[in-house]
Amino acid sequence: MSETSDLILVARVAGAFGVKGEVRLTAYTADPLALIDYKTLLRKDGSAGLTVLSGRPDKRGFVGRVAEVETREQAEAMRGLELYVPREALPEPDEDEFYLTDLIGLTVVSAEGEPMGRVKSVQDFGAGDLLEIQPPPGSEKGAATWYLPFTKEAVPEVRLAEGKLIGVPPEEIE
Template sequence: MSGDTEARATRRVVLGRIAGVFGVQGWVKVFSETEPREGILRYSPWTIGEAGEPLRVLEGRAHGKGVVARIEGCNDRDQAALLVDREIAVTRDRLPPPSADEFYWIDLEGLPVETLSGIPLGRVSHLFSTGSNDVLVVIGERERLLPFVWDDVIRSVDFARPLIQVDWDPDF
């Protein structure tokens, strides 16, 4: 495994956050960004907070529009309250491989972006969703917001080169 590939494999991927406490026995309410929501429970152990230790999920389930979970070392409401508003993350290598036409956002971050005619636009800083499509934030000599629309704007993603080629006017 090359250094860059190894670094990507161990990067933190945020899957959700602790949204509140649930009951008095240390359970927490979880806001999950996985699909389906309760999929977050499959990724134990979780790293909670920026520099947290990995903690095992002892049990959990869908509850209403969210998820509730009991986490190792969290045995009462007071301990659960200390975790509220902290991110839930795992390392990238714990996620299943995406299918051929899918990408994890974290894998796109840092990749160089160029037009079909070879004009460099910068590197992917991050992505966000607008509801209708995802958007690449590309930072070069200036910031550009490129819709992640396959075949229309995004023409190729090559992790081996590494490079994202786009059909985009560099003056836009």
């Protein structure tokens, strides 16, 4: 999940489903049916994107009807469109929980307190969440970002209130 100001990415149009204008969405929500509850999904710039009328879960995410699409061709033309909701539309996380977007901007330090960089983004290329880390200015790693798996072993502590997390890079990165 990534963030655009106070908009949170919740889905991406994956293409058409069937021949009657249904849209397939890749959902980034814990429950794909939450997209129905949000109803109006926004574009990255905050303008109206899609209005969800109905839908059902699918093995790849969510399939549904949206007000703006009537044909398969219109659905296909929207492929790749990222869809957002305002942060305040999301339920509050439980105590000791957070949204992945909350990690963006946190300082990354080693267990010894040495600065390792700042979380630039959270990515998932199919094998689990990865934190993209921007090294500190003037570090030996230069300007190249690197990835830290978001696992309990690699990130044993997240301290949101302090604006940091503890990182333990896998040996092959060190």
